[in-house]
Amino acid sequence: MKEVAIIGGGILGLAIGYELSISHPNLNLKLFEKDDALGMHQSGNNSGVLHCGLYYQPGSLKAKLAVDGIRQMIAFCKKNHINHDVCGKIVVASDEKEIGSLDNLANRGAKNGLKGLKFLNSEELNKREPNVRAKKTLLVPEEGIVDYKQVMEVMANYILNSGGRIYTNNKVLGLSASNEKSTIIKSEKNEQAFDLVINCSGLFSDRTYTSLTFKKSPIKIVPFRGEYMHIADEYKHMVNHLIYPVPDPKYPFLGVHFTRMINGGREVGPNAVLALKREGYKNTDFSLNDTFDSLTYKGFLNFFAKNSSFAIGEFLSSFSKSAFVAKSKKLIPDVEEYMFVKGGTAGVRAQAISPKGELIMDFNIIKENNQIHVLNAPSPGATASLSIAKYIIENYI
Numbered sequence: 001m002k003e004v005a006i007i008g009g010g011i012l013g014l015a016i017g018y019e020l021s022i023s024h025p026n027l028n029l030k031l032f033e034k035d036d037a038l039g040m041h042q043s044g045n046n047s048g049v050l051h052c053g054l055y056y057q058p059g060s061l062k063a064k065l066a067v068d069g070i071r072q073m074i075a076f077c078k079k080n081h082i083n084h085d086v087c088g089k090i091v092v093a094s095d096e097k098e099i100g101s102l103d104n105l106a107n108r109g110a111k112n113g114l115k116g117l118k119f120l121n122s123e124e125l126n127k128r129e130p131n132v133r134a135k136k137t138l139l140v141p142e143e144g145i146v147d148y149k150q151v152m153e154v155m156a157n158y159i160l161n162s163g164g165r166i167y168t169n170n171k172v173l174g175l176s177a178s179n180e181k182s183t184i185i186k187s188e189k190n191e192q193a194f195d196l197v198i199n200c201s202g203l204f205s206d207r208t209y210t211s212l213t214f215k216k217s218p219i220k221i222v223p224f225r226g227e228y229m230h231i232a233d234e235y236k237h238m239v240n241h242l243i244y245p246v247p248d249p250k251y252p253f254l255g256v257h258f259t260r261m262i263n264g265g266r267e268v269g270p271n272a273v274l275a276l277k278r279e280g281y282k283n284t285d286f287s288l289n290d291t292f293d294s295l296t297y298k299g300f301l302n303f304f305a306k307n308s309s310f311a312i313g314e315f316l317s318s319f320s321k322s323a324f325v326a327k328s329k330k331l332i333p334d335v336e337e338y339m340f341v342k343g344g345t346a347g348v349r350a351q352a353i354s355p356k357g358e359l360i361m362d363f364n365i366i367k368e369n370n371q372i373h374v375l376n377a378p379s380p381g382a383t384a385s386l387s388i389a390k391y392i393i394e395n396y397i
């Protein structure tokens with residue numbers, strides 16, 4: 001029997017565990033999570049959107065896995081009675097300049113195989129989202145919303161019911177020894193030998209890579225916090241579906257958007273603020289180690305030198321409610337500060353940056369001997385988690 005370790009109990013570690021339990025039922029699977037519960041980081045603090053592959057470079061791994069991924073995720077939700085709703089999304093061009101970018105997105109989406117893409121006329125827009133002001137609007141009917149916490153719960157139960165083990169409060173510290181056949185990893189509570197180790201540690205993927213290989217990671221994770229605000233219940237009616245701006249193609253972030261949540265609420269966000277702590281969910285959170293790590297990385301300095309106005313603008317929106325609201329007014333001009341409830345949620349994105357300072361857009365998965373490392377799995381990593389898991393199993397195991 002093969003011994004397999006998965007490091008990280010976010011949606012990717014769980015999806016890989018779930019798919020492995022189906023495709024390789026004789027494996028002895030052990031999943032290690034450092035916290036006392038699963039899905040506490042990116043996977044439990046995201047927008048809850050099912051993305052279908054509109055934005056991604058045709059031919060990229062992300063485009064392929066997102067398009068397959070949404071179909072697999074919806075089938076999984078149907079089979080397991082998980083709350084989800086394919087409510088559709090609109091992408092809004094707010095000025096003349098954005099019209100060209102929206103047209104490019106529509107072409108990209110069509111090349112990626114999306115179905116039902118359609119530009120809405122003003123009557124159609126008015127019927128769907130009467131509060132939105134737009135120069136041009138693209139409807140993406142395949143997208144929707146889902147309860148990712150429920151998704152993870154179902155995956156975890158499947159792993160356990162198939163004989164796998166999930167250890168919470170058990171951080172993997174690194175490699176004790178290895179040879180061609182096996183890798184002994186040391187965790188907070190034990191030391192065990194495995195035939196295969198899969199690193200899905202999200203915000204720590206680069207550090208886990210180094211602790212398991214003793215090599216410098218080819219990328220560095222720089223944390224970008226995304227903050228949300230709730231829309232007070234009495235103004236919920238201003239948002240019916242998912243309303244997104246045309247994103248700046250320079251960045252992997254989609255821009256502040258309005259989201260109908262699966263619990264019936266409405267949120268606006270997230271911004272993309274450089275965080276001073278990898279798991280820093282408040283704008284006052286600070287880690288000397290994480291900040292030093294970012295500031296001494298030449299990739300980060302190169303990024304900051306080229307993108308300082310973007311970084312400063314996002315930083316301001318973290319401290320000023322009016323700066324945050326100004327971003328959302330672009331889509332719905334009638335929203336006002338008093339309609340937003342303070343103290344919304346936040347998530348921190350694990351964004352890989354290359355030494356040249358490029359934000360790495362595509363998924364990045366590498367194999368080193370008997371170790372597989374998921375080094376970069378940004379949005380839509382939750383939507384695509386099942387297809388990423390299958391891709392890894394088919395190509396690396």
Ligand SMILES: Cc1cc2nc3c(=O)[nH]c(=O)nc-3n(C[C@H](O)[C@H](O)[C@H](O)COP(=O)(O)OP(=O)(O)OC[C@H]3O[C@@H](n4cnc5c(N)ncnc54)[C@H](O)[C@@H]3O)c2cc1C
Pocket residue numbers: 007008009010011012013032033034035038039040041042043044045046047048049050051170171172173200201202203204208225226270346347348349350377378379380381382383384
């Ligand atoms: C603000 C925000 C909005 C997003 N919106 C969407 C969206 O709407 N739709 C979508 O599809 N995607 C979205 N994403 C992206 C998506 O959430 C991620 O791609 C996905 O959750 C990545 O999952 P993961 O398992 O790799 O990481 P994580 O969920 O971060 O899990 C990694 C886990 O590893 C654990 N860990 C780390 N180090 C160790 C160690 N040494 N030992 C043991 N455990 C360890 C951590 O505690 C954590 O539980 C969003 C992300 C963010 C942050």
